Amino acid sequence: MGLGYRLMKQKLILIGGGGHCKACIDVVEQSGNFEIAGILDEKNLIGQSVLDYMIVGTDADIPKYVGLGCSFLITVGQIKSAEIRKNLFKYLMDCKADIATVISPRAYISRYAEVGTGTIVMHNVTINAGARIGTNCILNTGCNIEHDTLIGSNVHVSTLATVNGNCEVGNEVFIGSNATISSQMRISENTIIGAGTVVVRAIKEKGIYVGNPAKKIN
Secondary structure (H helix, E strand, O other): OOHHHHHEEEEEEEEEHHHHHHHHHHHHHHHEEEEEEEEEEOOHHHOEOOOEEEEEOOHHHHHHHHHOOOEEEOOOOOOOOOHHHHHHHHHHHHOOOOEEEEEEOOEEEOEEEOOOOOOOEOOOOOEEOOOOOOOOOOOOOOEOOOOOEEEOOOOOOOOOOOEOOEEEOOOEEEEEEOEOOOOOOOOOOEEEEEOOOEOOOOOOOOEEEEEEOOOOOO
């Protein structure tokens, strides 16, 4: 039975072989739902390995692996901009690719919460009841998404950040490590919330915000 189970795992192609990819590999392995078939990255990196997995091609090979029945996970990181991840997600959709949603077995997700396609939920994340997570997001290690909060698409909530209840986070937002978003806050799309920042007022204008309380610096 064990061999049969292994054979049934879906083959998964990772897109992007940097540091975030390494963290994703650990989550994928522990989820037990996929067999990593390779990584796509820059042409000059083909043949190199990331942890135990080979870089087997570039983004141009996506249609080939769609034809082979593989699923895909975008493992490019996101800090200053979501543009690369957003464009890759659109290309996968245009190719009619199967886009994986990966959830760590060490995460807690309420059965009353929703997680969108292409999102990775990493170790020790909590997503409480009524929360809704958009597509192609990164919920990084130990972050907390409280009840009834809406997280848009192409959002990265970084390590140990907390987004409290009834918040609404727009598309393509980055929330840095250990940031705290007070309850009932609204955050404009394309905004960067710096590490350790405390948001106690709605952010209506996109930009970079840091400090306690949060102030716009750019």
